[in-house]
Amino acid sequence: MNFAITHRDLETSARTGRLRLPHGDIETPVFMPVGTQASVKSLDSEDLHAIGAGIILGNTYHLYLRPGTEVFESFGGIHRFMHWDGAVLTDSGGFQIFSLASLNKVTEDGVLFRSSLDGSRHLFTPEKVIDIQRAIGADIIMCLDECTEHPASFDRACASQSLTQRWARRCKQHWELGDTSRQSLFAIVQGSVYESLRRESARTAAALDFPGYAIGGVSVGESKTEMEQAVAWSTAELPDDKPRYLMGVGAPEDMLTAIGYGVDMFDCVMPTRNARHGHLFTHEGRINIKNAPYARDQGPVDVKCDCPVCRVYSRAYLHHLFRARELLALRLNTLHNLFFMIQLTSQARQAIHGGAYGAFRKAFLQTYAQRMEA
Amino acid sequence: MNFAITHRDLETSARTGRLRLPHGDIETPVFMPVGTQASVKSLDSEDLHAIGAGIILGNTYHLYLRPGTEVFESFGGIHRFMHWDGAVLTDSGGFQIFSLASLNKVTEDGVLFRSSLDGSRHLFTPEKVIDIQRAIGADIIMCLDECTEHPASFDRACASQSLTQRWARRCKQHWELGDTSRQSLFAIVQGSVYESLRRESARTAAALDFPGYAIGGVSVGESKTEMEQAVAWSTAELPDDKPRYLMGVGAPEDMLTAIGYGVDMFDCVMPTRNARHGHLFTHEGRINIKNAPYARDQGPVDVKCDCPVCRVYSRAYLHHLFRARELLALRLNTLHNLFFMIQLTSQARQAIHGGAYGAFRKAFLQTYAQRMEA
Numbered sequence: 001m002n003f004a005i006t007h008r009d010l011e012t013s014a015r016t017g018r019l020r021l022p023h024g025d026i027e028t029p030v031f032m033p034v035g036t037q038a039s040v041k042s043l044d045s046e047d048l049h050a051i052g053a054g055i056i057l058g059n060t061y062h063l064y065l066r067p068g069t070e071v072f073e074s075f076g077g078i079h080r081f082m083h084w085d086g087a088v089l090t091d092s093g094g095f096q097i098f099s100l101a102s103l104n105k106v107t108e109d110g111v112l113f114r115s116s117l118d119g120s121r122h123l124f125t126p127e128k129v130i131d132i133q134r135a136i137g138a139d140i141i142m143c144l145d146e147c148t149e150h151p152a153s154f155d156r157a158c159a160s161q162s163l164t165q166r167w168a169r170r171c172k173q174h175w176e177l178g179d180t181s182r183q184s185l186f187a188i189v190q191g192s193v194y195e196s197l198r199r200e201s202a203r204t205a206a207a208l209d210f211p212g213y214a215i216g217g218v219s220v221g222e223s224k225t226e227m228e229q230a231v232a233w234s235t236a237e238l239p240d241d242k243p244r245y246l247m248g249v250g251a252p253e254d255m256l257t258a259i260g261y262g263v264d265m266f267d268c269v270m271p272t273r274n275a276r277h278g279h280l281f282t283h284e285g286r287i288n289i290k291n292a293p294y295a296r297d298q299g300p301v302d303v304k305c306d307c308p309v310c311r312v313y314s315r316a317y318l319h320h321l322f323r324a325r326e327l328l329a330l331r332l333n334t335l336h337n338l339f340f341m342i343q344l345t346s347q348a349r350q351a352i353h354g355g356a357y358g359a360f361r362k363a364f365l366q367t368y369a370q371r372m373e374a
Numbered sequence: 375m376n377f378a379i380t381h382r383d384l385e386t387s388a389r390t391g392r393l394r395l396p397h398g399d400i401e402t403p404v405f406m407p408v409g410t411q412a413s414v415k416s417l418d419s420e421d422l423h424a425i426g427a428g429i430i431l432g433n434t435y436h437l438y439l440r441p442g443t444e445v446f447e448s449f450g451g452i453h454r455f456m457h458w459d460g461a462v463l464t465d466s467g468g469f470q471i472f473s474l475a476s477l478n479k480v481t482e483d484g485v486l487f488r489s490s491l492d493g494s495r496h497l498f499t500p501e502k503v504i505d506i507q508r509a510i511g512a513d514i515i516m517c518l519d520e521c522t523e524h525p526a527s528f529d530r531a532c533a534s535q536s537l538t539q540r541w542a543r544r545c546k547q548h549w550e551l552g553d554t555s556r557q558s559l560f561a562i563v564q565g566s567v568y569e570s571l572r573r574e575s576a577r578t579a580a581a582l583d584f585p586g587y588a589i590g591g592v593s594v595g596e597s598k599t600e601m602e603q604a605v606a607w608s609t610a611e612l613p614d615d616k617p618r619y620l621m622g623v624g625a626p627e628d629m630l631t632a633i634g635y636g637v638d639m640f641d642c643v644m645p646t647r648n649a650r651h652g653h654l655f656t657h658e659g660r661i662n663i664k665n666a667p668y669a670r671d672q673g674p675v676d677v678k679c680d681c682p683v684c685r686v687y688s689r690a691y692l693h694h695l696f697r698a699r700e701l702l703a704l705r706l707n708t709l710h711n712l713f714f715m716i717q718l719t720s721q722a723r724q725a726i727h728g729g730a731y732g733a734f735r736k737a738f739l740q741t742y743a744q745r746m747e748a
Contacts, residue, residue, distance in 0.1 A: 037694075037698045037700055039695055039698070039700040039702045041701055044705070067693075067697075071670055071694070074672070074690075081690070081691055081694075082691060083691070295441065296445055312457045313457055316448075317412075317455055319441075320411075320412065320440065320441045321413055323440065323441075324440055326411055327415055327701065327704055328417065
């Protein structure tokens, strides 16, 4: 992996970069569609190419439980398994263990949990998570972390982020026993809403010299101000020349805020989940396609959008598909929302190239704030 | 509309033809994917082109209730509404009224029913069904018929088919008041399992000189032998030079049987419905992709298939998607099954061109009968 910063904004900490991965070069800031179970919900590989996705997410917890590492080994990795020649990042599964699995028991060694599929017992250690991700074969892999719950006391958040960084050290040591050129390992910053902990966590991770860094423990129920602070404190302590990935963010407005602090990579289920509820992003805000006014609206979802859906399908047809519970509604909505996020990062990159990121962000938010249909 | 027979088989009554419609030329025998609500479940227009679909079905009952004729009128018809430049045939909705709607009351005038969506009351008369289909704008439209239930007594079946033919006459008179070049009207043969009634129904319809004829009241619970007889008796009385459409059929084996009797057009929800249950057609029979042996099977669904799915995706991946309840499973399975049916009609046409349809059918069925996974 190679990461090079290509431009810096004049007023904010926003920057553009090029992330060179085994499966392609990625321009940053980048939005990565979520393909938890080796599938970005409702889309195939051609769809992903059509909306300009260069890197997608997979999830270690889910893929370990199903289809299991042996399937990935027999296919030589997730790329061939799902017929995707772009890049992949696998999350470590820490977040999913704490949110989905039952009977989690965290020790210094790792985390013991019961499968959300069949109740079977499993132990994830930092080393095991690296082994699993090696089998899955993503371009970027993540350290096992404890995603600190919100709210958490200072003492609890301190102990939690400290454990995450001890696990990060073990992950790195284990990762270095294998071929480090094929997969790049990112550490994860925790520390909840506490400045000293966020800074300490970021500094500890930075001292271990990882190829990249993620900011975790956000989008877990904290306020937008708290999220912004967590990003600001974390990025302030992370090495400038390494990629920074804000996990589970975001909404368009949150993504633009974080880009201003120098975050390079984003993922979020919101565009795909919203799509399944009929919520579609437009430059004039979020609309709900199932609302009555769209029943005869012959225009595209977003007149400013050049996605495969807006090019040929009308709001009226999407409204009909959604009301009629047609499967196609979910795919078309997903294509549009993901394209919107990917296009937004592209527009952000252009603004950074022009040295006017702040003005771009302000202008976008002004029109985007016009609507928020329930 | 223009229909020309291009080849005839030497031993059977199978024939190939070319159906010239406002939205394209269709080679027959043809399989028409079902897009009840102006959407072939899970597929978009590009998908339909990719699998070689030239004509799809819509349903008058469903489209009248939702989105309603006014939407079609504002779009200038279903083609623009769903962004589909191929041909469309709309079924009259007779079958759906009897199977889905409640409180049907059939009189000489028409059928009074309650909407399956909201309980509202509606009257379909032969004339109204033509008006609705004119608004929808399909290339081929159908007469209102009473789909005789199975089993039905001789007297009941006689009265029912007789009503269907009186309605056909009214449909034709009403259709002729408008532009008959834009949409072609097909009559429907009923008569249940009774030879005299099937023949009478077909002769009565034929005497009215329709652009084409459908055989209805099959696939309603009768045996395969009864279906074959109904097809044989009906086709024997229909004019040779007009297209014949067997409604709601079918399974690969049933379609091949009917082609042998000179049927030209088919539709069936089976390929799409099977897809959603994991049942996939192959030349070696029907498999269920969720079965355990496919978990690590790196081969395509069908080695003889050149569909967009078999070209790049493995059985193992489709198995995983289906088990993981991923939406993509439904689309990929649907693409494969519809391609299989469309390809089967293409192979049948080639065999007819070669004058050896019977041998082709026998050879296909021999290998196809090998598997029928539950």
